[in-house]
Amino acid sequence: MPEDQPAHLYIENLCAFYGQSLAIEPTTLPIPRQQVTAIIGPSGCGKSTLLRSLNRLHETLPGARNEGAVWLDGENIFDPDVDPIIVRRRIGMVFQQPNPLRGRTIAQNVTIGLELDGASKQECDEAVERSLKLTALWDEVKDRLNDPAMDLSGGQQQRLCLARSLAVEPEVILMDEPASALDPIATLRIEDLVKELVSEYTIIIVTHNMQQAGRVSDNTVFMTLGDQGAGMVAEAGPTSEIFTTPANRKTEDYITGRFG
Amino acid sequence: MALTDAFSRSGGLRLRQRLQHGDLIFWLVALFFALLVVALLAIIVAVTWDGSDEARDTFGIIGFITSTEWNPVAGEFGAAPAIYGTVVSSMIALALAAPPAIMIGVFLSDLCPDRLRAPLSLMVELLAAIPSVVYGMWGVFVLIPFYRTFIASPLSETVGEYIPLFAGPVAVGRGLLVAGMILAIMILPTIAAVSRDVLTVVPTHQKEAMLALGATRWEVIRHAQLPYARAGIVGGMMLGLGRALGETMAALMVIGNMPRIEASLFQPATTAAAQIASQLPTTESDLHASSLILMALVLFLITLVANSIARLLVWNVSRQSGGR
Known part of the structure; x- marks a missing residue:
């Protein structure tokens, strides 16, 4: 890994396979610290797989x-000595479909990660308040923390899932189309959260929504299908440049809505 | 063209015919078969009610199920020992079978290498296909000698001295506990197969929620899959319990057939189904036959109660877990 570059995550010649078939061509990409990096591109080009x-x-x-x-701060997460469980502790994730754990209350959903480590009741209570405040959910649910998480609306569930991953204090948050199952208002709340959280976290967000990428991200990665049918990064750079002066023809076509 | 004129188009006649009767006939046929089940149930209840007339007149239902005396020669018939034996042997079976069966379900749904999954599943299901008389024979020739030498005798001679539950003498070994063990083996495949099925359909997003938090495989199973599948697993356990309650042949062969209520699990006992099957061909009197029919009605009631409790449990569990 190059010593001089300040990336939080440095993706180096990363490929992904499903069985024998290549899903993502070798990809090299720096992910800057405490910025939002959006991954955009047409369906099936490997955005989610990369994430x-x-x-x-x-x-x-x-x-x-x-x-x-x-490379996560100079350590290769794929090193044979690295336990994937440690990786997932430092790199949290929010999914496309809100997925609170069924059978658990709102509070229990936030604390599940801490419970695995045997955290005390007090630590858990603090984490519930802290994480729910971070995700702007505290005022909405503080009087019903012991209700089933499934009683929340879709947008609240998604913010609960974000709170759940924040509770274990990761450094990087991966978001896989976090707002695609939500209505426009819930979507804007998620976007606001992304903009707030980026002061402390490195965020990578996959999105189908070009306007969303434009609104929330500092950097944009445009992915497309390569000649062999595997996904590849066509262009990456500051969002302002990608959206105004794309270097790649395909990027321009996609952003202007001519394909995708 | 207006919608009401649709029939005047070419082919309108056939359309009209199709729309007129199709669903009505289908509905009637389906209703008929649905009602058939209800009728069958009503007939069974009516027949057992009618046939148990004499026993009900002599002892009364409450007297019948609370009396512990069963003496065909003296004309004394009480169902309490059979009810006790039925319920306790089935509970033992459920307690012994459920933990390993759920573990088998977990293994088959999540941990098993793909190549092993189909043959292993098949073998578990084959266990359920073995006729109960074969289980009974295996119990008599293999399980009882083993159980007598290595479980019943050592236990009754040590802790059995102080705890009535394990008191001797063991004699040939037939009794409640060994019957429960045989029943456990018989209901294990049912619980295992249902557990496997309900664990397999736990949505990926629930498992990935745990995985993404840095959960180990066991933690994913423990916190995402088992809670999600809980209602289904309880349902499988109740299916197994239902089978154990009604099982006749295997229990008959190993339980000892003594209509007694003893504190010790090593003592011979009987179950309702075993008592009916063994005595109905050679009844001493009309009252004896009538009492056995009343016993059948009671057994039917027990399974009904067990099923209702199961429904309640499943409903309660799914309500607690936020439904959906």
Whole structure:
């Protein structure tokens, strides 16, 4: 890994496979610290696969594997000595579909990660308040923390899931189309949260929504399908440049809505 | 063209015919078969009610189920020992079978290598296909000698001296506990298969919620899958319990067939189904036959109660977990 560059995550020649087929061509990409990096591109170009490779979740699928390296503060998360569980503690994730754990209350959903470590009741209570305040959910649910999490609306559930991943204090947050299942108002609340949280966290967000990428991100990565049918990064850079003066023809076509 | 004119188009006649009767006939046929089940249930209740007339007149239902005396020669018939034996042997079976069966379900749904999954599943299901008389025979020739030498005798001679639950003498070994063990093996495949099925359909997003938090495999199963599948697993356990309550042949062969209530699990006992099956062909009197029919009604009631409790449990569990 180059010593001079300040990236929080440095993706180096990372490939992803499903069985024998290549899903992402070798990708090299710096992810700047405490900035929002948006990954955009047409459906099926490997955005989610790339994102899921960054916390080693991709490899949990049957037959799926990665090659290459991802440097997290100078350590390769794919090093054989590195336990993927430690990686997932430092790199949290929010999914496309809000997925609170069924059978748990609102508070219990926030604390599940801490419970695994045997945290005390007091630590858990503090984490509930802190995380729910971070996700602007505290005032809405503070009087019903012991209600089933499934009683919340979709947007609240998604913010609860964000609170759940924040509770274990990660450094990087991966978001896989976090607002695609939400209504416009809930979407804007998620976007506001992203803009607030970026002062402390490095955020990578996959989105289908070009306006969303434009609104929340500092950097944009445009992915597309390569010649062999595998996903590849066509262009990456500051969002302002990608959106105004794209260097790549395909990027321009996609952003202006001519394909995708 | 207006919608009401649709029938005047070409082919309108056929359309009209199709729309007129199709659903009505289908509805009637389905209703008929649905009602058939209800009728069958009503007939069974009516027949057992009618046939148990004499026993009900002599002892009364409450007297019948509370009396512990069963003496065909003296004309004394009480169902309490059979009810006790039925319920206790089935509970033992459930307690012994549920933990390993759920573990088998977890293994088959999540931990098993793909190549092993189909043959292993098949073998578990084959366990359920073995006729109960074969289980009974295996119990008599294999399980009882083993159980007598290594479980019943050592236990009754040590802790059995102080705890009535394990008191001797063991004699040939037939009794409540060994019947419960046989029943456990018989209901294990049912619980295992249902657990496997409900664990398999736990949505990926629930598992990934735990994985993304840095959970180990066991923690994913413990906190995401088992809670999600809980209602289904309880349902599987109740299916197994239902089978154990009604099981006749295997229990008959190993339980000892003594209509007594003893504190010790090593003592012979009986179950309602076993008592009916063994005595109905050679009844001493009309009252004896009538009492056995009343026993059948009671057994039916027990399974009904067990099923209702199961429904309640499942409903309660799914309500607590926020439904949906």
